[in-house]
Amino acid sequence: MDTLETRELRYFVAVAEELHFGRAAGRLGIAQPPLSRAIQRLERRLGVRLLERDRRGVALTAAGETLLSEGRAALAATTAAARRTRRAGGAEGPGASRDRLVLAVKAAASHELLHKLLDTYAAEPGAADVEVLPSGTCEQGEMLRDGRADVALMHAPFNSLTGFDSEELTSEGQIAILPAAHPLAARTALTLADVADVPGLPLARWSGSAPGAGPLIHDQTQLAQLIALGRTAAVFPDSARAWLWAEHAAVPLTDAPPVVTHLAWPAHSRSLALARLVRTATRL
Structure with a gap:
């Protein structure tokens, strides 16, 4: 048997992630015995053992x-x-457009490019409505994969473009964004080592990023406030200067790799609206 049902996959993934039938059943909102039977039937159909069960618990094979x-x-x-089907059919809420694209962007990056892209595209005949959806540092790829977004501005080397089609748009250096009153803000240039472990000024962490000493950031406004208060610093592409406050300072990082901005989309997409957006972006 080479076919799998969505329900079977959902059941198995819950058990595999929880490694506990009781917790998985609670997560799925079903009783434990039918869940156990469903997994056993799945193993018989596939002809392989998926889970090892013993007194110590459950483990994946x-x-x-x-x-x-x-x-x-x-x-x-x-x-x-x-x-994407609901979006194409205008079923995402009252008054929703039947011709709409969702563009995922990293909060606080590529402001000038984004403005140019949206303004130029909107002026074209037959342009679709574009909803801009801000995201965390590395969430754009996941948003493309799960359908929350149709297209994204992604930044190498921070975002992986594996599995997506893309067009390279711009390349730029990186800056450290610091409280304007901090001694490092008076420097004309810094290195990554200079800002990596500054006493009392840990680098900010975006939601979903690796653990670290800096505060966990959920949106651009929170980051801007904490930098202005002298509680954190951040490293961003040079284009982030567009949103800086008077209480901020931007200092170039001489040894940071260039950030290359790409417009990326799922490789299987056949959207004409997306194709027009890509053509507009490449012209810019």
Whole structure:
């Protein structure tokens, strides 16, 4: 049997992530016995053992690890298909446009480019409505995969472009954004080491990023306030100068790699509205 049902994948992924049938059943809103039977039927149909069960708990086999990875991707693809279908049919709320694109952008980056792109595209005949959806540092790829976004501005080397089609738009240096009153703000240039471990001024962390000493940031306004108060610093592409406050200072980082901005979209997309947006972006 080479076909899998979405329900089976959802059940298995819940068990594989929780490694506990009781918790997985609670997460799914079903009783534990039918969940256990569903997993056993799935193993019989596939002809492989997916889970090792003993008194110590539940563990994934090699086959289970593979199905967890593939199952997550398949469930994300079905969710994305449903979201994009509803969007194409104008079913995402009263008054929704039947011709709409959702563009995911990293908060606080590429302001000038984004303004030019949106203004130029909007002036073209038949342009679709574009909803701009701000995201955290590395969330754009996930938003493309699960259908929350149709297209994204992504920044190498911070974002992975694997699995997406893309067009390179711009390349720029990086800056340290510091409280204007901090001694480092008076420097004409800095290195990454200079700002990596400054006493009393830890680098900010975006929601979903790796653990660190700096405050966890959820949006651009929060970041701007904390920098102005002298509680944190941040590293951004040079284009982030567009949103700086008077209480901020931007200092070039001489050894930071260039940031390359790409317009990226799912490789399987056949949207004519997206194709027109890509043509506009490449002309810019």
